[in-house]
Amino acid sequence: MLIKEIKTQLFADYFQFYIQDENVTGDLSNAWTDEAVDRLLALAPGTIGVGTVRNMDVPVTIKIFNNKPQLWDDLSLIHHINECDFETQSDKIVVAGCTDYFPDAMRVEIGKGLYKIRIYYGNLDKLSDDQLDGEDFYEIQIWPSENRSGVQILKNKNHCT
16 A cells, blocks of 8 residues: 655756665665666665766655555556665665765655565666756655565566567
8 A cells, every 4th residue: 555655856866866764875886786776676685776878867756655656557658676685773764866965965754674666667768868867756665564586677678679
């Protein structure tokens, strides 16, 4: 069941934004390997870097669930889906562009514990020639979990036509 939904715009400077435990430093400098760039996902303890196709403001929807949500029925607009583990030591996560001023960044209360995060990357092919404008969008789904399963790529942009 959906508990909370937040729609926002984030400045995806350096083609990324963060989901991070409020009490973690969030250093992803060594996490953006070639593999991470390809899967649009970098991980460090308590921090997730979500890769984007534009270096501009991008629309982001965050949905908090009390249990695992079903995958979208219609994935025609979705080019890529990642799922990963996320553990928090504090009660809040920060959702921000990587160059946002951290103290002013958006906070979302979810509570301490182990979570799964599913990221939908939509309309990745709908960019202007200069890649400054587009219809790309990103949806983050978060729910409590009891088990770790690592990173799973549920739909791969490299295998889409």
